[in-house]
Amino acid sequence: MNKTMETLHSMRSIRKFSDMEIEGKKLEEILETTLRTANSGGRQVYSVVVVDDRKLLDEYFFKANKALVFCVDFNRWIDCANHLNHSIQVGDIRGFFLGNIDAIMASQTAIIAAKSLGIDSLATSKLFRMELEKVYKILNLPDKYCFPLISICLGYAKEEPEHFKGRVRKGVIHYNKYQRLSSKEIEEIIDEYDKEENHFSSLTKEDIQKEGYKGFLDKYFSNWDGSFPEEQIKDCYKKLKKVGFFEKM
Numbered sequence: 001m002n003k004t005m006e007t008l009h010s011m012r013s014i015r016k017f018s019d020m021e022i023e024g025k026k027l028e029e030i031l032e033t034t035l036r037t038a039n040s041g042g043r044q045v046y047s048v049v050v051v052d053d054r055k056l057l058d059e060y061f062f063k064a065n066k067a068l069v070f071c072v073d074f075n076r077w078i079d080c081a082n083h084l085n086h087s088i089q090v091g092d093i094r095g096f097f098l099g100n101i102d103a104i105m106a107s108q109t110a111i112i113a114a115k116s117l118g119i120d121s122l123a124t125s126k127l128f129r130m131e132l133e134k135v136y137k138i139l140n141l142p143d144k145y146c147f148p149l150i151s152i153c154l155g156y157a158k159e160e161p162e163h164f165k166g167r168v169r170k171g172v173i174h175y176n177k178y179q180r181l182s183s184k185e186i187e188e189i190i191d192e193y194d195k196e197e198n199h200f201s202s203l204t205k206e207d208i209q210k211e212g213y214k215g216f217l218d219k220y221f222s223n224w225d226g227s228f229p230e231e232q233i234k235d236c237y238k239k240l241k242k243v244g245f246f247e248k249m
Ligand SMILES: Cc1cc2nc3c(=O)[nH]c(=O)nc-3n(C[C@H](O)[C@H](O)[C@H](O)COP(=O)(O)O)c2cc1C
Pocket: 011, 012, 013, 014, 015, 122, 123, 124, 125, 126, 150, 164, 165
């Protein structure tokens, strides 16, 4: 495995960060590298809010040493166009997707760049779980054409997770054509979640079965049907409309 692959394979989420400061030079390197990410049409329709305010980090970003909030953001692009007396269209779903992709790809670059410097991270969608108007206020985000998608908490690990979480491959990777899964393959995937070496649960399959479930995924689906609180969903739709990304709907 080459050095890059080693870095990628060593990645795992850290949720407890030490007090150790990320050196300013390293943070700059992470940001500079992040900017190298491919982006739609060379427009870089995203922005990054670097958070180093201790109170904000403690409250919203897992007490990390720094956090990077990646937003879909067309404001810089609009400002440049307007300055040159052009008006441009950005309030549609396609633009929103492209901004999403720019922001998410850049956030993964930041995670990898950080890890290559020995700095750990956690990606979190925690801001979604907050009242969005409050998030906009805290971060002073523009009212239009900007949406905070994902936050990357950065710091040095205080506590290592006990194990690496496994990954499923079957049904994820397809060659040439998408292949629907057979019942046998579905069963194989469900079994993956129960393999101890994958550490999807801290409990063994036997322990989970003692609780009355068939295994990890049966317990998972029994306890969460994938829905988020109704008011959070409504808040999200409302805000997306207000910021202008679904004007053409
Ligand atoms: C979009 C996204 C949102 C996430 N949000 C959270 C979160 O709010 N809280 C958390 O503890 N982990 C969060 N995670 C981390 C995942 O739980 C973690 O990546 C996954 O369980 C795999 O574990 P690993 O990264 O340690 O391999 C998030 C990851 C992603 C990509």
